Amino acid sequence: MTIELLSRIRSRAARVGIIGQGYVGLPLALVFHDAGFPVLGLDVDERKVEALRRGDSYIGHIGRDRVARAVASGGYEATTDFDRLAGCDAILICVPTPLGTHREPDNSFIHKTARAIARRLRPGQLVVLESTTYPGATDGEVLPILRESGLACPDDFLLAFSPEREDPGNGRFSTRTIPKIVGGVNGPSTEAAAALYRAAVETVVEVSSARVAESSKLLENVFRSVNIALVNELKMTFDRMGIDVWEVIEAARTKPFGFMPFYPGPGLGGHCIPLDPFYLAWKAAEHGTWARFVELAGEINADMPRYVVGKVAEALNDESKSLRGSRVLVLGLAYKPNIDDDRESPSYALIELLRAAGAWVDYCDPFFPAARKGRRQGLSLASVPCTPEMFARYDVLVVATAHDAFKDPALYRDVGLVVDTRNLVSALGGGPRRVVKA
Structure with missing residues (x-):
């Protein structure tokens, strides 16, 4: 045969x-x-x-x-x-x-x-x-x-x-x-x-064996999940110390050996990295052991949208505004730049949490004229135009995805506040009156 x-x-x-x-x-x-x-x-x-x-x-x-x-x-x-x-x-x-x-x-x-x-x-x-x-x-x-x-x-x-x-x-x-x-x-x-x-x-x-092949896939994505969780945790820690984690990463990556840069964000997206660690942890428990490191990384990454929403609330408070009733524009539904892939995107969690806090929320993403209905969400939203005039209508912009379309400084000329989870606007020069990294 x-x-x-x-x-x-x-x-x-x-x-x-x-x-x-x-x-x-x-x-x-x-x-x-x-x-x-x-x-x-x-x-x-x-x-x-x-x-x-x-x-x-x-x-x-x-x-x-x-x-x-x-x-x-x-x-x-x-x-x-x-x-x-x-x-x-x-x-x-x-x-x-x-x-x-x-x-x-x-x-x-x-x-x-x-x-x-x-x-x-x-x-x-x-x-x-x-x-x-x-x-x-x-x-x-x-x-x-x-x-x-x-x-x-x-x-x-x-x-x-x-x-x-x-x-x-x-x-x-x-x-x-x-x-x-x-x-x-x-x-x-x-x-x-x-x-x-x-x-x-x-x-x-x-x-x-098939089991080795299955395990290799989990190892690849657990490796990434753990390292992303590490920089996400360091981001929160360094923020308390008044240290820019992005600058720290750029300094560390000059070492030509023994270091691989990973970058923080508003959470994990895509079909694999947000899910695979939990598959391994579940199977480990079935065998009477606990993948505590893996589970902790998953929990840190899953909780990042809440951290970002907290930073948005703090930033608005500094502007003498409340998150409840504020107009918030989330930039990006895709989980990574310049693609039309929104599987497990943390942007959905951000929008849901912001809405739950009483904010009026829209999104802008040139790859998603309308938000897709997924297994877990159905926003019934359409993308607003990517223009300076539209951006200026909001109390705060939240950068969730580093699309190239968002890298034009002119877009932010009349924007008062940006909460930047991707270090995108901060690197442009000029732009909004105030940028808060999250």
């Missing part, structure tokens, strides 16, 4: 089905298409599928032309028909793995997808989970579900884990050039999954 599948992969005859056509699945689908594979993109969102069939892209850093070319070639097709999984040789799972209301892992999308695959699983297929999860989910949860089909692994089908490593808006690295980690639930599964990805991406790193 492995030999036949490897032959189809090498000849680019293998049909690749990718479940989930969002920020992870769509770029992956296009990379496999570009490598010469026939690709089927599956999603439960009919509107998303219809847009893809028209050749439209709903992700800013993936141009419409690229999607349109793939559709026009006939080599890429989007569908909501999961019965077509039976015609795929490789099935890649790229579905969300959010946290529950108590920060517990929610693998329900993975389980539902695995059951959909199991109902259609046939001999000769390779299944790869890409969704971030805790160690043991692939062989302890997905594998048993797939076995409900009556088929065995590796005799009938193969199963592996390969963590997604997307970084939207990164000009240096793309889906094709970011090294791909692959770990199967057994040797034949690793071999087949590695062969598949080598046919489409530049570098594949094989590891000994």
